[in-house]
Amino acid sequence: MSATDIQAMKGAHKVLAEFAYEPGTVERGYAGRTLYVNLSDKAIASKPVTGQMKDIFIGGRGFGLRLLWDAVTPDTKWDDPENEIVISSGPLGGTTGYPGSGKSLVVGLSPLTDCVMDSNVGGYYGPLLKFAGWDAIEIQGKAKEDVIVFVDGDNGRVTIEEAPEEAVDTHLIGEQMADMYAEDDKAKRGVSTVSAGTGADHARFGCLNFSFYDARRGRVRYKQAGRGGLGTVFRDKKIKALVVKFSDMKGDLNKPADPKLLREVCRKVNDEMRRLDPIQNDMAGVGTSHLVSIMNDYDLLPTHNFKYGSHPEAHKISADVYRELYKPAGIPDGCWYGCTMACSKAIEGVTLRTGPYKGQVVGVDGPEYETIAGCGSSLGIFDPHWVAEINFYCDTYGLDTISYGTCMAFVMECYEAGILNTGITGGLELHFRNAEAALELMHRMARGEGFGQVFGQGIRRMKKIFAEEYGGDPQFLQDVGMESKGLEYSEYVTKESLAMQGGYGLTLKGPQHDEAWLIFMDQVNNQIPTFEDKAEALHYFPMWRTWFGLNGLCKIIWNDVIPEDNALTDEPAKVPEHVDNYVQYFRAVTGKDVTKEDLITMSERVYNFQRVFNIRMGYGRRANDAIPYRSAGPVTKEEYRSRAERYDKQLRELVGFDPQGKTVEEKMAALRAYREDQYEKLTDAVYKRRGWTPDGVPTLEKLRELGVDFPEVVEVVKPYLS
Amino acid sequence: MIHVNEKFKVEWEEGMTVARLLERLRFSFPLIIVSIDGTLVPQDEYATRQVPEGAEVKVLHMTAGG
DSSP: OOHHHHHHHHHTOEEEEEEEOOOOOOBTTBOSEEEEEETTTOOEEEEEOOHHIIIIIOSTHHHHHHHHHHHOOTTOOTTSTTOEEEEEOOTTTTOSSSSSOOOEEEEEEOTTTSSEEEEEEOSSHHHHHHHTTOSEEEEESOOSSOEEEEEETTTTEEEEEEOSSSOSSHHHHHHHHHHHHOSSTGGGGGEEEEEOOGGGGTOTTBOEEEEEEETTTTEEEEEEEOTTSHHHHHHHTTEEEEEEEOOOOOTTTTOOSOHHHHHHHHHHHHHHHHHHGGGTTOHHHHGGGGHHHHHHHTTOSOBTTTTBSOOTTGGGGSHHHHHHHSOSTTSOOOSSTTOSSOOOOEEEEEEOOSSTTTTOEEEEEOOOHHHHHHHTGGGTOOOHHHHHHHHHHHHHHTBOHHHHHHHHHHHHHHHHTTSSOHHHHTSOOOOTTOHHHHHHHHHHHHHTOHHHHHHTTOHHHHHHHHHHHHOOOHHHHHHHOOEETTEEOOSOOOTTOHHHHHHHHSSSSSSOTTSOOOHIIIIISOOOOSHHHHHHHHHHHHHHHHHHHHHTOOTHHHHSSOOTTGGGSSOGGGOHHHHHHHHHHHHHHHOOOOOHHHHHHHHHHHHHHHHHHHHHTTOOSGGGGOOOGGGTSOOSHHHHHHTHHHHHHHIIIIIOOOOTTOOHHHHHHHHHHHHHHHHHHHHHHHHHHHTBOTTSOBOHHHHHHHTOOOHHHHHHHGGGOO | OEEETTTEEEOOOTTOBHHHHHHHHTOOOSSEEEEETTEEEOGGGTTTOBOOTTOEEEEEEOOOOO
16 A cells, blocks of 8 residues: 555544553563453553462463453453453563564454463564563453554553554554555564454454564465454454554563573574575475375375375375475575474465455465365365465454364265255355365354354354255254364364374363474374273373463474484474473573473463363363264265274274174164263363363362462362362 | 284284384384384484384374374
C-alpha cells in the first residue's frame, strides 16, 4: 500500500485507552512484570512477576496458566468476556545465540475443547514484547468494534485503538501493520503482529499468526499458534491485531547471569548444527517436509482420514519435491534471530487459483509436515500446488491447518460413506482427492455460508450434527472422527503404537504430538515393551517437552539433530548431551543452579497444575482421555483387509485368537476388544506413574511433593479423592 | 531368518548386507544405529557388511521426534 493509504488508515484510528510506562530492562531473562489489557472496560495495568511465578511457573505456558486461572471461574466459557488470550515467551526466550529461542506460548479457554489450551509459536512477538518490558500480555474482555492493541516498547506506551479500515486477513494486515509502525523496511524487523483472519470469525479452529519481517524475501512472514481455536477467541474479542514495536534489538538483552557460560554452550550447539544437520535431517534445506517419505515408509503417514499409513503417490509431496519449491534456496529461514536450524521454509511466487485472492501471486509460509500430511495425503491430495494453496488460505483466514485437514478428511470419509451428499454440502462433491471442493468449502466457511458453518464447528460437533440431522451411525462417526477432547488429531497414524495412542490421548489439551512422540521407540525400536516402560516414557517425555514451553524454546533443536556419539549413550532417546546443554543454558541465563532432574520437576509442577485446571473446568479425568478407535485399530473392513496379514498374525500371537475360517467382522471384533483393553491397561499404568488416581486426578501427595498444593488447587481435587 | 529388534523377522538371503536388510524393512530414517549380535556397525559399512543367517540385529531409530 502507498504511504498515503497507510496514513489514511492510521488516521481513522480512535485511541480508546492509553497507558504510559517506563520501558525498563530485562534481568536474567525476566522483565519482572506482565501487562494486563481489558477490552471491555479499557483498563490497562502492570502486574508484578512474583517470586512464586518464577519459581513455580517459570514463564511461557506456566505464566499463561497462572494468569488464566486467576481470570476465569469454573463456569467461564470460551466466548465469555472473562476468558483471556495470554501470550508469554519465557526466561530463555529472545536469546539470539542458542537456536530455537524465539517461541511464544499462547494460553486461553478453547472453543473446541471448552477447556484450557496452550499453543507454541515462533515469530517475533513474544521476545519483542519481553524486551519492550513485559513477560506476558493478558487480554481480557471484548471490544465493541474491531481494535488493535499496540505496545510501543520504544516509547513506553500501550494503546487500545479502534481500527476500522485495516484488513482482517493476515497476509494483508501483517503488511499494513509493518508499513504503519515501521519507519522503513529495516525497521520492520522491530515490529511484530499477532493476527487471525476472516475464517476465525466462523470456525472454532481459528489460529493466530505471529509475524516476523524477512528482509531477504522482502515480506512479512508468519508462524502459527495453530491448536485449539485461540484465533477464534481472538476474533470473538474483536481484535484485528496485537502489535509490538521494539527497535533496539541486541544479542544480550536477556542480561544473562553468566554470559561466558552462555557463549560456550551456544558455540557448542551451533557448531554441531552446522556440521550435522546437512547430513542428518537437513532441516535447514527442507524443513519438516523430510518426514513425509519417512512416515510413508513406516506406515505412519495419514492417508484418507487415517485409514492407511502409506500411499503410492506420497513421493509427489515429499521433500524432494519441496526442495525445488522452497525458494530462494539456501537462505537462513529462522523464525527468530540466530536460529541455525532455520527450518521455516517458504514458497514464493504462488499464483492462487481459487477464492477472494484468485490470480494474485503470494508467498506461502510452509508447508510444514503437518500441513502436507493433513491437507495433502489425508485428503488424498498429492499435488504440492494445491497443498500450498490450502496452506496459504488457512493462514490468511486464521485457520489451523491441522484441524482444517483432519476435519476435511472426516467430512470426505462421511461423504464417501453416504452420510453426506451434495444436497447437504451445497453442491460440493467432497470426495477424497477433490482439492477444489475442499478449498471452496473453506471459502464458504470464511464467509459463514451454508455447510461451511457446520464444517467450522470441528469434528466433535460435526459428529453430533451428522448423527442427529443426517442420519449417520453414531458409532461409525465416533470411530472415524479423529478427535479427542474436542481437538482434532495431528498427523501421525498410531494404530501400531500403543504408547503413541497414549501420547495422543493421555494428554492435557488433546491429540497434539508436542507432548510425546514415541512411535519409533515403541513400534519400531521395541524399546518400551511393557506397560511400565510405556508409562515411564509417557511420564518423562511429556514433562521434558513441557519444559520448552515454559522457557520460550523450540523443541526441534533438542532431537532433530543429534551428536555423533549419541547412540553410545545410556539413553539415546533422551539425547543426554542436549539435555545437559539445556541445563547449562538455563543456569547461564537465570543464574539458578539446576540439575537435569530439576528441569523435569519444573515441568511436572506446571503439568499437574494444568491437569487440575482441566478438572476445575469440568474435564481432565479418565473419561476425557478416551480416543477414537481408528487411533487404535481398523474401523472398516477395507482397512482390515489392507493389512490383513499383520492383523491376522497379531490375533494369533498376541490375542490368542485363531483367525482361520473367521469372518472379517469376527476378526475385527476380537482385535478391537484386545486393543481397547490394552489402552485401558496403559492408562492405569500411566496414571500410576504420574501420581494420579485411577480416574486421572493428581493426588494430594503428588501435589504436595511438587509444591503446588495451593489452597485453590487442593479445593478442586479434594472432592475426587475421598 | 534374521531377527530385528526382537520384533521383526526377515527372511535371510545370500549375501545380505545391512543396507539390503534396511531396504527390506523400509527403514529409511537417516538417524539410526545398527548392531549385529551386539556389535555396532559403522554407518559407512552398511553397504558392505553382511548379515549372517540367524543374526540378532538391533536397529535403533535415534529420535523421540515429531
